[in-house]
Amino acid sequence: TGSQRHVFFVFGASGDLAKKKIYPTLWWLYRDGFIPENTCFIGYARSELTVEKIFQNAAKYMKVQDDEREKYEQFIKINSYVHGSYDKAEDFERLNKETNKISGQATAHRFFYLALPPSVYGNVSEMISKHCRPESPGFLRLIVEKPFGKDLESSNKLSEHLNKFYSEEELYRIDHYLGKEMVQNIIVLRFSNKIFSRVWNRDSIAAVNIIFKEDIGTQGRGGYFDEFGIIRDVIQNHLMQILSIVAMEKPRSTTGEDIRDEKVKVLRCIAPIKIEDVVIGQYIGDKDSTDPERQKGYLDDDGVPKDSRTPTYAQVVLFINNERWDGVPFILRAGKALNEKKAEIRIQFRDVPGGMFDEELTEHGVKGTLARDELVIRVQPNEAIYLKVNTKRPGEMGFSIEGTELDLTYNERYQGVKLPDAYERLILDVFTGSKINFVRSDELQEAWRIVDPILAEIDKKKVPVIPYKFGAVGLREAFAGAAMHGYIYTGTY
Numbered sequence: 001t002g003s004q005r006h007v008f009f010v011f012g013a014s015g016d017l018a019k020k021k022i023y024p025t026l027w028w029l030y031r032d033g034f035i036p037e038n039t040c041f042i043g044y045a046r047s048e049l050t051v052e053k054i055f056q057n058a059a060k061y062m063k064v065q066d067d068e069r070e071k072y073e074q075f076i077k078i079n080s081y082v083h084g085s086y087d088k089a090e091d092f093e094r095l096n097k098e099t100n101k102i103s104g105q106a107t108a109h110r111f112f113y114l115a116l117p118p119s120v121y122g123n124v125s126e127m128i129s130k131h132c133r134p135e136s137p138g139f140l141r142l143i144v145e146k147p148f149g150k151d152l153e154s155s156n157k158l159s160e161h162l163n164k165f166y167s168e169e170e171l172y173r174i175d176h177y178l179g180k181e182m183v184q185n186i187i188v189l190r191f192s193n194k195i196f197s198r199v200w201n202r203d204s205i206a207a208v209n210i211i212f213k214e215d216i217g218t219q220g221r222g223g224y225f226d227e228f229g230i231i232r233d234v235i236q237n238h239l240m241q242i243l244s245i246v247a248m249e250k251p252r253s254t255t256g257e258d259i260r261d262e263k264v265k266v267l268r269c270i271a272p273i274k275i276e277d278v279v280i281g282q283y284i285g286d287k288d289s290t291d292p293e294r295q296k297g298y299l300d301d302d303g304v305p306k307d308s309r310t311p312t313y314a315q316v317v318l319f320i321n322n323e324r325w326d327g328v329p330f331i332l333r334a335g336k337a338l339n340e341k342k343a344e345i346r347i348q349f350r351d352v353p354g355g356m357f358d359e360e361l362t363e364h365g366v367k368g369t370l371a372r373d374e375l376v377i378r379v380q381p382n383e384a385i386y387l388k389v390n391t392k393r394p395g396e397m398g399f400s401i402e403g404t405e406l407d408l409t410y411n412e413r414y415q416g417v418k419l420p421d422a423y424e425r426l427i428l429d430v431f432t433g434s435k436i437n438f439v440r441s442d443e444l445q446e447a448w449r450i451v452d453p454i455l456a457e458i459d460k461k462k463v464p465v466i467p468y469k470f471g472a473v474g475l476r477e478a479f480a481g482a483a484m485h486g487y488i489y490t491g492t493y
């Protein structure tokens with residue numbers, strides 16, 4: 001048919017992100033029938049590559065089943081590759097001509113995915129806008145990945161640059177945590193259940209803990225990571241995004257604009273983090289480990305300067321100055337090279353007043369220590385929502401009390417349901433034009449405003465990082481800080 005065509009560009013087609021994430025994601029979307037008909041894909045990078053080579057490099061991430069071979073070959077056939085510089089107008093003019101030829105339609109919608117190092121964003125985005133816009137009524141969408149700058153100032157500069165060449169409408173800023181099932185579910189959980197709406201505030205909630213843990217180190221990414229550190233890499237974006245969804249007021253509707261209006265409103269109520277509410281650490285090798293990866297500390301990563309003070313672990317505490325949340329600590333904690341991979345949100349409720357059970361034994365065998373209720377949303381792995389509650393110990397005479405869970409563990413309740421990868425959802429959103437799961441420029445700016453002063457202070461005052469061993473549960477100093485703010489940990493760290 002002569003219907004509307006789409007061209008999806010992968011800039012940085014030879015790079016790591018393209019190979020490990022973008023190409024596999026495009027294939028899975030194609031395989032599952034989500035890519036509109038009449039779509040073609042064009043890779044662009046500086047090296048003289050071929051489509052065959054790109055797919056060879058990405059082969060082990062594609063997970064192609066035997067019975068999918070034919071489809072896979074069809075997918076490869078609608079891919080092309082163009083090589084050229086990231087800053088010369090003539091290369092982009094040539095790309096434009098090639099694109100018209102390949103797609104056969106100058107008005108095809110064009111989606112540009114920049115899987116590129118930040119140093120070339122500026123030039124590439126300018127060149128694309130000047131030389132590779134489709135003819136009307138075709139439209140353009142530009143997908144950008146973090147880092148969106150290094151601090152408030154550089155982020156604003158990048159935004160100004162992008163705003164010169166693109167409307168906000170055209171910009172899709174990825175925060176892949178927004179593509180995760182359980183992050184999206186927070187909105188449904190909060191606003192479609194009467195039971196939560198009455199207690200979702202300072203009267204009932206004592207503290208909120210948002211936790212990100214990884215059991216791997218920087219693994220050769222140290223060169224990139226060292227310039228940023230864990231606060232910029234994970235807290236400013238992923239954890240702050242989760243916080244804004246947990247804490248926002250009820251949006252007027254499920255549209256991207258209404259939801260993001262509420263997210264940014266709650267971020268505006270947060271004062272910059274204070275340095276006394278920050279704990280930072282850096283991992284060292286565990287000499288006793290049998291795993292050579294774990295014997296290596298952060299400073300042993302090639303590309304990391306031997307005297308680096310970049311944190312690989314951090315905890316910050318935020319307060320939201322509005323009627324709903326005044327005084328409730330939001331404790332954001334993130335670390336690499338810990339004992340496990342886990343991301344979760346823990347909403348801890350206040351103590352039960354009245355002391356009716358003070359004389360009863362609890363599960364700890366201690367009188368008068370009723371555990372607090374806690375709602376846990378486990379983002380990954382093994383997605384779950386569970387509510388920790390107290391119950392009468394089954395079968396016992398009298399009121400012995402023990403903690404238990406009302407437990408919705410996905411792989412038990414929803415056996416066989418496949419949860420799509422975050423990138424699959426987000427790239428699909430780009431095709432359909434849904435902005436719910438992308439970061440708006442004002443959100444980005446607010447998130448930087450909140451972390452900016454401590455980042456500067458950590459640098460200026462040369463705040464030392466507390467060492468922790470690869471595989472540690474976390475930093476004792478961080479747990480103590482959380483406890484000081486009133487978060488009582490009820491499980492094992």
Ligand code: BG6
Binds near residue numbers: 176214233234343
């Ligand atoms: C990225 C960070 O944004 O998220 C990485 O730059 C981190 O340092 C990654 O490893 C974690 O993503 P996920 O989806 O594996 O939790």
